[in-house]
Amino acid sequence: MEKTNYSTDYNFEGFALIVVVMNLPNSLVPITAPKVSNKAPKIQTFIPVEAFQNVPEAKQKVAILIYDSIQQFNKKNYSIMSTVIRVEVIGCDIVNLTNPLIIHFPVNNYTNHSTKSYIYSCQYYDEQGSNTWKPDGCNTTQISDDVVKCSCDHMTLFAVLLVEVINxxxxxxxxxxxxxxxxxxxxxxxxxxxxxxxxxxxxxxxxxxxxxxxxxxxxxxxxxxxxxxxxxxxxxxxxxxxxxxxxxxxxxxxxxxxxxxxxxxxxxxxxxxxxxxxxxxxxxxxxxxxxxxxxxxxxxxxxxxxxxxxxxxxxxxxxxxxxxxxxxxxxxxxxxxxxxxxxxxxxxxxxxxxxxxxxxxxxxxxxxxxxxxxxxxxxxxxxxxxxxxxxxxxxxxxxxxxxxxxxxxxxxxxxxxxxxxxxxxxxxxxxxxxxxxxxxxxxxxxxxxxxxxxxxxx
The missing domain is CATH 1.20.1070.10 (Rhodopsin 7-helix transmembrane proteins)
Structure with missing residues (x-):
């Protein structure tokens, strides 16, 4: 990210990365996340300009990373129903956004064979704490049967999980x-x-x-x-x-x-x-x-x-x-x-x-x-x-x-x-x-x- 001076895609063996140099015309900047493979679904993100207000112009870059495998984030047998995505701004810890980061996740369909109730839940991966998935700061809206909208007030690792709920x-x-x-x-x-x-x-x-x-x-x-x-x-x-x-x-x-x-x-x-x-x-x-x-x-x-x-x-x-x-x-x-x-x-x-x-x-x-x-x-x-x-x-x-x-x-x-x-x-x-x-x-x-x-x- 430090050396990238223009918007660039990177494709590695285990993940795909896009670094976008921001120009700030609107309140939300739409960016399509890179694909790890041709079969991978397309993920649409909307980056809030608010995240760059106190960032020097030379560092007004956002990186969106897609992981090929979710196994490293599935330590406690979480039911991860989407691709895992990381959104970060260079050199900044973005939290408490007034205008949230928005991600449209394509999700895997599931069939409920039990009497328990399940819902999709947008969650982030707590890398600096318990290394678990948490829903704090994220709102979940199911747009259609196979697309979930996540609105989060911070930037880090995100995914859509299937969780049991007491409704x-x-x-x-x-x-x-x-x-x-x-x-x-x-x-x-x-x-x-x-x-x-x-x-x-x-x-x-x-x-x-x-x-x-x-x-x-x-x-x-x-x-x-x-x-x-x-x-x-x-x-x-x-x-x-x-x-x-x-x-x-x-x-x-x-x-x-x-x-x-x-x-x-x-x-x-x-x-x-x-x-x-x-x-x-x-x-x-x-x-x-x-x-x-x-x-x-x-x-x-x-x-x-x-x-x-x-x-x-x-x-x-x-x-x-x-x-x-x-x-x-x-x-x-x-x-x-x-x-x-x-x-x-x-x-x-x-x-x-x-x-x-x-x-x-x-x-x-x-x-x-x-x-x-x-x-x-x-x-x-x-x-x-x-x-x-x-x-x-x-x-x-x-x-x-x-x-x-x-x-x-x-x-x-x-x-x-x-x-x-x-x-x-x-x-x-x-x-x-x-x-x-x-x-x-x-x-x-x-x-x-x-x-x-x-x-x-x-």
Whole structure:
């Protein structure tokens, strides 16, 4: 490229290369990629002039290279459905293009012999990182059965891959979005109301358990609020906005899970030690765990992100039965998404479920000892339902769904989890009643513990 002073084709044994000296009359310059062989399909590229704005005139050259073999890029048995192409500008690392690089790829046809869904996906080869194919920064549009249009905001190695997708039908996506947004809006309002009630109501501050409930409400408020801005931020041209929203969602999600675990720990201590659970600086220590542990995890990821590819940003959710994608701000690296979040959630969910079962058995065991009533009263059932809400056990529905194909479970999951803030608000209101009798030990007991102690007295 350095020695080429005019547009030239080069044909080598394993690849073909064209170097084009650019003159910049238009916003996009069409260039046909060279062929490695006579049987190779023709690939049309459109090079954005923007890539040469800060490049000296002598270096305003673009190279397009076509590889004869894809085996060196197929280390993990990726289904590469097109020719592999490299697009580069001499001496420059072209990223974050406003006007994207466009490539029209002829693709191999495939026949689907399974129940799984597959789509074409424009991806780039991460040579400087994990040596894997990644879709970041590329949009995919299928022009016809055998041509795929790739629009990418950077220049490097590209190809079209066949990938399995977990699709959401467009109509279901729209309905679930309305449910989620309405539910998150109501949950945010009630979560904020719980915090305000705690601040201005003296009765609400009388119990440590209420402080824990309100801390969970604060985490849910932050989660619901940031979630509602996720799709909007993904459309912003300033990528830092989307990164900020993604980080906020991740932090508030981990905080919510942590406070649910703290609810379970507090409940277990009350059940095991009843009256004697005094711990010095109890709430301060819980707050350091509830807000601090997620901060350390997210802060560590942000620190590592400076040295590697971004972990947070816009990702595309593909809708089934269409080529449409819906961008949202979230975690872009699957290893982080599943390695951190799923592990964290699994530990919290299993622990909280064990505590829920233990407390429920204790409640109904006390009920059996009471010969005055043969039926389980509504108070017992409502207590267990309230515990399920506080401990977030409805989040475990994610294990029951078969991806996004199990729509009934997905609907129940959206409705139950977005209304969690409302349920906690009812708990806080019940405990803040001015006519509620307070015991001397009230600062150490929870709503459920008060009920258990009453049962023990009978």
């Amino acid at each position: 959401i039908d467009g109509q279901h996506w729209e309905i679930l979005s309305y449910i989620s947004y309405v539910g998150c809006g109501l949950s945010a309002v009630f979560s904020a109301s719980s915090v305000l009630l705690f601040i201005f109501n003296r009765n609400a501050k009388a119990e440590v358990s209420n402080s824990i409930h309100v801390s969970l409400s604060g985490a849910l408020f932050l989660l619901n609020l940031s979630f509602m801005f996720s799709e909007w931020a993904a459309t912003m041209t300033v990528k830092e906005v989307c990164v900020f929203i993604a980080v906020t969602i991740h932090y508030s999600l981990l905080c919510s899970l942590t406070w649910m675990a703290i609810e379970a720990v507090h409940l277990y201590l009350l059940l095991a030690r009843v009256f004697n659970i005094y711990i010095k600086y109890y709430m301060v220590k819980l707050s350091l765990i509830g807000w601090g542990v997620p901060a350390v995890l997210v802060g560590s990821l942000l620190s590592v992100q400076q040295l590697t590819d971004p972990f947070y940003g816009a990702i595309n959710v593909t809708l089934s039965n269409s080529n449409a994608t819906n961008p949202v701000c979230w975690i872009t690296e699957p290893l982080i998404l599943y390695g951190v979040n799923l592990t964290y959630f699994t530990i919290v969910f299993l622990f909280n479920t064990i505590v829920l079962i233990t407390v429920s058995r204790h409640i109904f065991k006390l009920k059996k000892l009471d010969n005055k009533h043969k039926k389980i009263p509504a108070k017992d059932a409502s207590t267990v339902l309230g515990l399920m809400c506080l401990l977030g056990t409805s989040w475990g529905l994610v294990f029951l769904g078969s991806g996004y194909t199990s729509y009934p479970i997905l609907y129940v999951f959206c409705i139950s989890n977005t209304m969690q803030g409302f349920s906690i608000f009812l708990w806080v209101c019940w405990k803040a009643r001015p006519d509620k009798q307070k015991e001397a030990h009230s600062k150490s007991v929870s709503t459920v513990d008060t009920f258990i102690i009453e049962k023990q007295k009978e």
